[in-house]
Amino acid sequence: MSGTFVGMPGFPPRFPVAARSALEDSQLRSNLRHATHTIRDKRGRVVAEVADWEELRVAGAAIKDEVLTHLDHYLVELEESLTRAGAQVHWARDAAEANRIVTSLVRATGAEEVVKVKSMATQEIGLNEALEEAGIDAWETDLAELIVQLGHDQPSHILVPAIHRNRAEIKEIFAREMGKVGEPAPDDLTAEPRVLAEAARRHLREKFLRARVAISGANFAVASTGTLVVVESEGNGRMCLTLPQTLISVVGIEKIVPTPTDLDVFLQLLPRSSTGERMNPYTSTWTGVTPGDGPQEVHVVLLDNGRTDALADTVGRQALRCIRCSACLNVCPVYERVGGHAYGSVYPGPIGAVLNPLIRGTASAVDRSLPYASSLCGACFDACPVRIDIPELLVHLRARVVDEKRAGHGRFRPSGEELAMRAGSWLFSDSDRWESAQRASQLGGRMLGGKLLGERDTLGRIPGLAAWSDARDAPVPPTETFRSWWKKHEQHDKEPEQ
Amino acid sequence: MRVALFATCFNDTMWPETPKAVVRLLERLGCTVEFPLGQTCCGQMFTNTGYLREALPLVERFADVFESYHAVVAPSGSCVGSVRHQHAMIARSCGRPTLADRVANGSRKVHELSEFLVDVLGVTDVGASFPHRVTYHPTCHSLRMLRVGDKPLQLLRAVRGIDLVELPGAEECCGFGGTFAVKNADTSVAMGADKVSNVRASGAEVVVAGDNSCLAHIGGLLHRQRSGVRVMHLAEVLASTEDDVAKEMAR
Numbered sequence: 019m020s021g022t023f024v025g026m027p028g029f030p031p032r033f034p035v036a037a038r039s040a041l042e043d044s045q046l047r048s049n050l051r052h053a054t055h056t057i058r059d060k061r062g063r064v065v066a067e068v069a070d071w072e073e074l075r076v077a078g079a080a081i082k083d084e085v086l087t088h089l090d091h092y093l094v095e096l097e098e099s100l101t102r103a104g105a106q107v108h109w110a111r112d113a114a115e116a117n118r119i120v121t122s123l124v125r126a127t128g129a130e131e132v133v134k135v136k137s138m139a140t141q142e143i144g145l146n147e148a149l150e151e152a153g154i155d156a157w158e159t160d161l162a163e164l165i166v167q168l169g170h171d172q173p174s175h176i177l178v179p180a181i182h183r184n185r186a187e188i189k190e191i192f193a194r195e196m197g198k199v200g201e202p203a204p205d206d207l208t209a210e211p212r213v214l215a216e217a218a219r220r221h222l223r224e225k226f227l228r229a230r231v232a233i234s235g236a237n238f239a240v241a242s243t244g245t246l247v248v249v250e251s252e253g254n255g256r257m258c259l260t261l262p263q264t265l266i267s268v269v270g271i272e273k274i275v276p277t278p279t280d281l282d283v284f285l286q287l288l289p290r291s292s293t294g295e296r297m298n299p300y301t302s303t304w305t306g307v308t309p310g311d312g313p314q315e316v317h318v319v320l321l322d323n324g325r326t327d328a329l330a331d332t333v334g335r336q337a338l339r340c341i342r343c344s345a346c347l348n349v350c351p352v353y354e355r356v357g358g359h360a361y362g363s364v365y366p367g368p369i370g371a372v373l374n375p376l377i378r379g380t381a382s383a384v385d386r387s388l389p390y391a392s393s394l395c396g397a398c399f400d401a402c403p404v405r406i407d408i409p410e411l412l413v414h415l416r417a418r419v420v421d422e423k424r425a426g427h428g429r430f431r432p433s434g435e436e437l438a439m440r441a442g443s444w445l446f447s448d449s450d451r452w453e454s455a456q457r458a459s460q461l462g463g464r465m466l467g468g469k470l471l472g473e474r475d476t477l478g479r480i481p482g483l484a485a486w487s488d489a490r491d492a493p494v495p496p497t498e499t500f501r502s503w504w505k506k507h508e509q510h511d512k513e514p515e516q
Numbered sequence: 517m518r519v520a521l522f523a524t525c526f527n528d529t530m531w532p533e534t535p536k537a538v539v540r541l542l543e544r545l546g547c548t549v550e551f552p553l554g555q556t557c558c559g560q561m562f563t564n565t566g567y568l569r570e571a572l573p574l575v576e577r578f579a580d581v582f583e584s585y586h587a588v589v590a591p592s593g594s595c596v597g598s599v600r601h602q603h604a605m606i607a608r609s610c611g612r613p614t615l616a617d618r619v620a621n622g623s624r625k626v627h628e629l630s631e632f633l634v635d636v637l638g639v640t641d642v643g644a645s646f647p648h649r650v651t652y653h654p655t656c657h658s659l660r661m662l663r664v665g666d667k668p669l670q671l672l673r674a675v676r677g678i679d680l681v682e683l684p685g686a687e688e689c690c691g692f693g694g695t696f697a698v699k700n701a702d703t704s705v706a707m708g709a710d711k712v713s714n715v716r717a718s719g720a721e722v723v724v725a726g727d728n729s730c731l732a733h734i735g736g737l738l739h740r741q742r743s744g745v746r747v748m749h750l751a752e753v754l755a756s757t758e759d760d761v762a763k764e765m766a767r
Contacts, residue, residue, distance in 0.1 A: 038702050047706075351689045355706045391700060393693025393707070394564060396660035413602070416566030417609065439562055443570035446525065446556040447577065456529050476739055485698035489705040490736030493530065500523050500532035504551045507539070 022324035022378045023113040025142045026172065030362025032387040037356045046182055050357050053181045057348045060294030061401070068290070077283045079405040082339035085241075085274045086329060092241045092274045093320065099244030103306025105316040110268075112323050117148035119319050120233065120266055124154055127264050127315075129231045135248060135255040136160035137235030138176060138342050139268045139321055141364040145233070156233070157199075157225045159254040161218050168195040174358030174366060176344040177292050182357050185209040196221050222254060232258035232313070236269045237341065238284060239318075242277045245305040246318070249288055249298050259302045265313035270321050272338040284341060287403035291343035324377030333414045334376045339404040340369055346398035346408060352391060361388065368398035372411040380419055389415035456499045463495035517637075519547045520585035522578075522626070524595045525557035531728045534591050537755035538629060541644075542589070544755075545637060554581040560598035563606060565695045572610045575603045579619050587636060588626040591751045593658025593726045596628040601661055628658055629751055630667040630726060640670045645758045647677030651720035652750075653711070653734065655727040656689050668726055668750055675753060677761070683723075684714045692733035705737070712737045715745060726750045 030036065040046060065071055085092050097107045108123075110116035120140075124132055132149065134140065134156055146156040146167075158167045165180040166173050169191040173179030180188070189209040196203045196217065201224045203217045234255065238247040246267055248255050259265060275281060289298040307316050329335050347353045347367030358366030362384040363374045371388040380386050389412050398408040423433065432440075445451050467475065475494055480487040519542055523535035535551075542549050559574035578599065582588050590596050600623045607616035633639055652672055658664045672680055691697070691707025698704075711734060715723050723738075725731050728749055735747035 034700050034702065037700065041702050041706050351691065351707050352700075352703055355703055389566075390696065391703075393656070393689050393691055393696045393704070395656035395689035395693070397656075397687075397689070400660060410605075413564055413566070416564070417568045418566075420566035420568075435565070436567070439565065439567040439570045443559075443562060443567070443573060446559070447573040449554045449556055452525070452556045459529050478740075485701040486736075488701070489740060490708070490733060491739040492736060493732065495530060496532055498532060500528040500535045501551075501553070503532055503536060504539075508551075 022327070023142075023144060024324075024374055024378055025144050025364035026362050029382065030384040032383045033360055033362075033391040034387065036360035036362065036384075037391075040356045040360055045184070046357055047355065049182055049184050050354055053178065054348045054354045057178070057294055061291060061345060061348065064290045064294050064296055067296075068286070074283055074287055075403055075405050078287050078341075078403055079336075079339055081275060081280050081283060082272075082404055083336075085276065086272065086335055086338055089271065089274070089329065092276065093271060095241040096239055096244060096274055097320075099240075099242060100306060100318055101244075103244045105244065105306040105318050108317060108319045110319050110321045110323070113143035116143045116268060116319055116321050116323065117145055120145060120268065121148060121152045121154070123264075123266055123317055124149065124231055125152065127231050129154070129229075129264075131155040131157065131225075131229060132231045132233050132266075133157050133159050133225055133229040133258045133262065134163070135232065135234035135258045136163050136250065137233070137268065138364060139235040139270050140233060141173065143268065143321065143323060145268070155199075157222075157229070159222050159225070159258060160250070161215065161252055161254070164218055164222070165191060168192065168199070172359055173364055175347055176342050176365065176367070176369075177347075178344075182359075185211065185214065188214055192217050192221075200224055222257075226254075226257045226261055229258075229262050231264045231266065232262040234258060234265065234267045236267050236273055237288065238275050238281060239269050239273045240276075240278050240281070241274050243305055245278065245303050247281065248302045249285070250300045250302070251293060251295075251298055253300050256300050256302050259304060260312050262313055264315040264317070265304075266317040266319065268319045268321055270323070271325055272340075288341055288343055291341075291345040291401070291403040324379075327379065328373070328376035331376060334372070334411060336406050337369070337372050337376050337411060339406055340373065341404060343403055344369075345401040345403065349397040349401045350392075351395060351397070352393065361391070368392065368408045369406070372406075372408055372415060375415050375418075376411075380415075380422055386419050389413075389419060453501060456501065459495045460497055460499060460502070463497045466494045467497065517547045517587065518585070519549050519632075520582055520588045521549050521551045522555060522558075522582065522588050522590040522595070523551065524590055524592045526595075527591060527728055530732075531749065534728055534749040534751050537749070537751040538589065538591050541642060541751060541755040544757075545633075545639065545642060547637075550585075552581045552585075558595045558598045558603075559606070560595060560602070561694055563598060563602050568606050568609050571606050572612070575606050575619060576615060578603065579615070579622055582626070583618075583622055586625060587632065589629060589632045590626065591629045591726070591749060592728070593628045593655050593662055593664065594729060596626055596631075597657035597661035599623045599626045628662055628664060628726060629754075630658070630664050630671055631662065633671060633754075634667040641674035642671060642754050644674075644754045644756050645676035645761050646753045646756045647679075647761060649679040649681055649719060649721045650724050650753065651681050651683040651715060651718040651722075652686070653683055653690065653715075653723055653725040653730065654686055655725050655730045658726045659687060664726075668724075671750070671754055672724065675756075676758070678753075681718050681720050683718050683720075685710070686714075690730050690734050692730045694729070697733055704733070708733055708737045712741065712743070716743060720745065722746045722748050722753075724748050724750050724753055
């Protein structure tokens with residue numbers, strides 16, 4: 019159904035196809051393994067320190083559920099609070115509308131460039147590309163986003179968008195690209211983290227001091243006061259939020275918390291879950307305009323872009339609790355092997371596998387494949403600070419994909435998979451039928467394990483079953499099922515002792 | 517104690533030694549085991565592939581077959597997880613609220629083997645003997661759906677002669693994941709390859725788990741590598757006695 023755009027142009031391939039090329043890249047595999055395990059271990063340590071972590075998770079989920087249940091009320095309250103504080107509120111139904119609003123706001127200032135705070139919402143709507151088309155340069159100022167932007171790359175992680183890059187690759191990108199768009203990297207640039215960070219600082223400082231317009235997202239929006247909150251590590255966000263004259267924030271409508279007190283819960287949950295820190299270095303809050311201090315023109319664009327579609331799904335709506343911490347990515351065994359690009363969206367990993375089909379719909383091949391991009395191991399649910407039951411959502415969305423395919427059968431015949439599932443269900447619906455099918459398996463076992471094939475107990479590559487047998491041997495079916503054995507066993511028990 | 521055995525369709529057909537071991541073990545511990553012949557499959561494969569409509573008759577059949585028992589035991593964390601955490605959802609999604617209430621109620625007495633032994637029977641030393649170097653892989657559904665915790669390890673630690681060695685990265689998924697193993701075969705094998713290298717690094721001769729589905733995947737990879745490491749279900753280790761060991765030695 020929906021044509022919601024989530025930040026990746028073109029038609030991304032199905033997950034298994036995209037995954038294959040990622041799996042073949044051994045450098046990528048090793049970068050990902052190192053990075054995810056490092057953050058995973060760090061998170062594990064700082065979460066274990068908090069005695070009431072589970073209560074915090076429950077509280078976080080409850081606050082978000084309260085907001086989502088009464089979103090109509092809280093959105094109006096937020097708009098009133100923001101307006102009262104001197105901010106101008108804009109409403110965007112989708113990516114195109116949000117981009118139009120932001121572009122015209124920037125144009126009205128006469129600026130030809132903007133500095134950007136790391137923001138998933140603006141990536142989701144493809145804002146940088148829209149600004150570029152309008153002749154406006156958008157400079158990413160978060161270190162990892164800068165690496166992605168300079169490398170003409172796509173982000174592959176919510177928190178650490180350049181997680182797929184190692185130091186040597188970053189050094190190459192800085193040396194090659196920085197000079198093309200501003201302050202070049204020094205000639206003696208090395209791959210040492212401190213040296214790379216210093217090159218980025220110098221490159222960015224020029225832009226911070228020049229920019230008249232900044233664009234941000236927000237981690238939280240407090241309905242009762244109109245306060246927006248940005249949580250970050252590097253301080254680049256603080257520069258963007260305080261120096262320019264005009265500040266435009268694109269905020270998803272699910273970012274609301276009712277009161278400032280609710281931040282107590284989230285400012286504990288978010289840093290520990292995302293960077294594995296007890297507290298993040300910079301937390302910036304602003305409430306509309308403060309005369310003579312900071313940006314004097316403050317705009318807030320409230321973004322739907324498919325969120326109300328997710329809200330309409332009574333099971334799926336819990337995905338809107340997400341605070342974009344990316345803990346689920348770092349613990350996911352699939353993400354660890356494949357990385358973020360295969361998800362075909364700025365939202366990768368377990369949360370992406372549910373959020374993308376919920377907000378974009380399941381019309382595209384990649385969105386239909388995402389709910390299946392999981393072994394349902396459940397590590398994501400355990401790590402989620404707002405208790406999103408991602409495995410439950412994955413199964414729910416698989417059922418939706420299947421049901422939508424069935425509904426399309428007016429034009430197409432049922433798929434081979436559906437016919438097999440129907441046949442399986444018919445077989446299992448009657449134990450006599452099932453027993454007959456087992457007899458065929460026993461016969462197969464007797465034939466395959468027989469003298470003719472050298473009394474084997476396992477099978478190697480099996481034609482037609484390449485997906486299993488290319489890398490895995492399969493056992494030969496046994497010649498007697500448990501059921502047959504049981505009948506004899508039970509008979510034996512009933513016979514009187516000799 | 518009268519106990520119904522839910523063998524699971526997969527074990528019944530492909531791994532009969534596992535439910536046989538459950539029968540031997542529970543009878544040794546004084547239980548009266550029954551195998552209701554009307555049982556077939558919990559429907560998990562249908563549910564987790566998105567075919568809830570096809571799973572529904574199996575949910576109803578499961579309730580019909582096992583409703584009269586006070587305790588049901590299955591040697592599979594995954595199938596018990598499906599019964600306890602999915603059956604009511606399937607009934608509800610298919611517009612059968614009465615069935616949903618019925619199965620929500622009935623599924624509480626369905627136990628995975630280690631839960632039944634430790635929680636219901638209250639034993640950790642089941643009198644087993646298994647003089648081999650063993651490592652234990654906690655399967656995802658037993659760990660994170662059923663929360664069996666270290667119950668299987670408590671049982672294994674009490675086995676005579678066992679040399680239990682730690683599995684690095686034990687709690688990470690092996691990559692089986694039902695139809696995931698074929699729908700995303702490359703990723704599944706990549707996950708399995710890491711699991712298998714951890715198994716080999718552990719130095720174990722036998723990998724033990726509570727689910728033969730995961731073991732088929734791990735064992736399939738181990739066998740293809742000609743590693744010589746065997747896979748074995750927890751039930752079979754716990755059912756082994758000193759007599760079995762003596763018989764094996766005599767062969």
